[in-house]
Amino acid sequence: MQGVLDIPAELSKLESLLFESLPQVEKVFADQLISDLPPVDEMCQHVERYRGKMLRPSLVLLCGAAANLETDSLLAVDNTKSVITQSHIVCGAVSEMVHMATLVHDDVLDEAEIRRRGQTINMLKGNETSVILGDYLIASAYELCSSLNSPVPSRIVGNASAVMCSGELLQLHHRNNLSLDEATYIEILERKTAALIGAACELGSLSTLGFDQSDHPTTIALKSFGVHLGVAFQIQDDVLDILGTTETVGKSVGKDLDKGKLTYPLIHHLSVADVEQGARSLILIQRAANGETTVLPEIVESIQTTKSIEATKSFAASYVVRAKEALTTLPPSSGRSMLELIADAVIQRSY
């Protein structure tokens, strides 16, 4: 989240700790993927292009810091290192690896989309490698997670992954469902995005408090923070997918519309538009879902007549409020302050 956060001076020690720890996460990540087979190593390098913002590892580390209830040791000079243990580092790497596996498999689906219009060469080989590379990542994540001395983190990661897949399946089920309602939309988001982010926060807390502390109020609070943050994060992603369309029409394409995925801006628009406008918009959305990208600017125009982007941003902000509310049960600390900053940043980002 660097570059987004305006970090005040009193959090600089924690910021330094984060910047020292993230390279350790990256090292554990890379080491786990090393294969004794050179061609496999070579293929793993493809994965590099999926490297993300390291949001999930950052949350593991910061929730680990925020769960340190005895003292805000991050502000004490002598005690900064001891807050982050190997368990935090491993859980950070695991959460990023699971996330990256989903990106690799999303890429298979996206490539399939592109192929549908005949734009690619040798897509078959690309697809196969992506499917197996994604599987390799997820297997490696589980192997790494089970190196910890408890089955609890494996249970959390396995469960979050299964919930995530169920969210993706629910979304596939509702493809081209132009009457998708808000409740189902949120159900999809909570599963496909928020479950893993919630798990990352839970793992951070447990790495500090001990793996038998799943029912500890701090763990419950931090997990709740992560789940609400995750929903806000995905709503913002959905806004960016729509807005990215207007700014770069003809180049970048609104992927969600293209895939027949109805997101909040459209759900809001269709629910408040008058009958005539609603009917016009439905026709446009259907055309976009059939691959007619030229109608995208018209859709954005329609959405703006009902102020649906603003409504979506407010909706995302309400989840940030709930995320921060979850933190109020924790004592003030630099970890908690940094989590609050991240929560605000998630809906302010433009990338």
Place this chain on the structure above:
Amino acid sequence: MQGVLDIPAELSKLESLLFESLPQVEKVFADQLISDLPPVDEMCQHVERYRGKMLRPSLVLLCGAAANLETDSLLAVDNTKSVITQSHIVCGAVSEMVHMATLVHDDVLDEAEIRRRGQTINMLKGNETSVILGDYLIASAYELCSSLNSPVPSRIVGNASAVMCSGELLQLHHRNNLSLDEATYIEILERKTAALIGAACELGSLSTLGFDQSDHPTTIALKSFGVHLGVAFQIQDDVLDILGTTETVGKSVGKDLDKGKLTYPLIHHLSVADVEQGARSLILIQRAANGETTVLPEIVESIQTTKSIEATKSFAASYVVRAKEALTTLPPSSGRSMLELIADAVIQRSY
């Protein structure tokens, strides 16, 4: 393996135990996949068509029995139930679920193959659902595995899965490599097939002896049995892929050739054929890899000139011998006897 095994009377008690336990494995398997989302439940029913021969769960259960070193309790009337614990049942379900996930993803790759010739409709949706369903299966397998009270089985399953993927990636790397050698072929088989079968046998042993007994000679012997059995199993699969072609020319297609995968019958043939014959065969193989299925009978004819099917069967048999040799360190028991029967059956099967 029912229908293949000719089970002698003295093993009938163990056979009964197996037939009682496998439905329990199926129940744990089905229960784990239950989703609170009806559309997800519905999609999971697609998975039914991938149900296999339950080889891996059978091996977990039988290795569990063979690892019971104190007494061959299976032959004692009062003690038959206690041999198979919930841990064996769970490990059996996990091993089948991981296997089924690979079948689902193989199906994506196969469907891609069919699409290449334009034979399918709405393949895009099929592909996406298959990718995510496979992911859901693998995540559910890990979640189920981590319900056991030790991280060791998760470690074994995570590692076996990663090794399995590395074998698939190695195979993809050597697609259309017509000079693939025997050592690399075996490396691929050991990884993509034998690792999981070895893990199933190891999990059976550990479920009996305790999860801290990975270094126990019995666990090592049973794992070695599984790895060698797995190689034999896959070699036999490769033979069937070739022979299935002759018997049903024009209908069933030799998938391996079609995908540019060189298997042992061809590797043997190319290594012993004279220069002229070898050159002819290479041209035929290349044409098959380009999708020209009509050349398949000619390839089979060529292979028969060098007795390569017989050589392949001997090669598979040598792995069965090694699998059974691994068992000789175990005391005689009905479990061990049944494993020996399965080892023989694996290379006698025609399906």
